[in-house]
Amino acid sequence: MNTGDLLFGRRTRQNHALEHATVTLLARRLPGLAVSARSTPRGFTIFADLSLTEVRNAGEEALARLRGGEASLAIHPNCGTNLAVGTSLVMLGSLFALTAVRPRTRIASALASSVAGIMAARPLGEMMQRYVTTLPDLGDVHIETVRRRQVFGRRVVEVLTTTQDHDAV
Numbered sequence: 179m180n181t182g183d184l185l186f187g188r189r190t191r192q193n194h195a196l197e198h199a200t201v202t203l204l205a206r207r208l209p210g211l212a213v214s215a216r217s218t219p220r221g222f223t224i225f226a227d228l229s230l231t232e233v234r235n236a237g238e239e240a241l242a243r244l245r246g247g248e249a250s251l252a253i254h255p256n257c258g259t260n261l262a263v264g265t266s267l268v269m270l271g272s273l274f275a276l277t278a279v280r281p282r283t284r285i286a287s288a289l290a291s292s293v294a295g296i297m298a299a300r301p302l303g304e305m306m307q308r309y310v311t312t313l314p315d316l317g318d319v320h321i322e323t324v325r326r327r328q329v330f331g332r333r334v335v336e337v338l339t340t341t342q343d344h345d346a347v
Contacts, residue, residue, distance in 0.1 A: 189219040191313035193339055195252035197222035198312060199240030200337070202251055204232065220338055221322075227333040234324040237337055241321060244314045252314040253307045255300065263306055264299025268292045318342040 186194075194217040201224065205211045213226040224233065243251055271291020278284045323338040 186311055187219055188313060189339075189341075190217055191311060192316055192319050193217040193219070193222050195244060195312040195314040196237065196240055196316060196319065196337075196339065197224075198254040198257065198307075199244055199248075199251035199314075200224075200233065200237045202254060203236040203240050204228065207232070207236065222337050223327075223329070224335045224337070225329070225332065226335065227326075228335050230324050230326060230335065233335045233337065234321065237321050237324065241316055241319065244316050249314040252312040253304050255304070257303065257307055257311075259307050259311045260300050260303030263303040264295055267295030267298055267302070269295075271295050 197215045197217045200222075201213060201215055204213070204224075208228075211226070213224050213228075215222055215224045240251060268291065271294060272288045275284050275287030275291055278287055318341045319339050320342065321337060322340040323336075325336050325338075327334050327336050
């Protein structure tokens with residue numbers, strides 16, 4: 179078992195990869211699409227009012243393309259992992275800057291570490307996605323249901339997945 183599976187669980191990582199690939203394909207088909215999404219061990223939810231047919235078609239294509247070796251579809255530039263990594267780096271750099279004795283040095287160090295953290299966020303975030311938060315190995319995953327739900331009065335699309343032996347993921 180690898181670190182990503184221990185931290186996030188295999189099914190969540192697989193669904194996260196499928197979520198990214200599905201959102202990427204939807205964005206290509208629907209220019210200007212702005213969505214957010216969240217993965218769980220059971221599937222993923224897209225926080226937008228989209229056509230169920232469009233989401234199912236994009237999801238099935240994403241599944242086929244990931245199975246076909248297009249692992250790069252599992253990495254998304256706007257993933258929350260990038261934000262979490264960047265925020266963590268900025269926070270750690272700022273905390274380190276507070277150890278400086280002189281106030282000017284503290285300010286300069288905080289600014290420099292913030293800029294460095296922001297610059298490193300995307301490449302390190304994408305590395306975290308690749309090795310920790312997504313898993314594009316979807317050989318045993320199938321899309322079971324695509325349905326619409328209301329969450330806090332907002333319409334969302336929920337994609338539920340199953341494993342090859344049809345257990346709920």
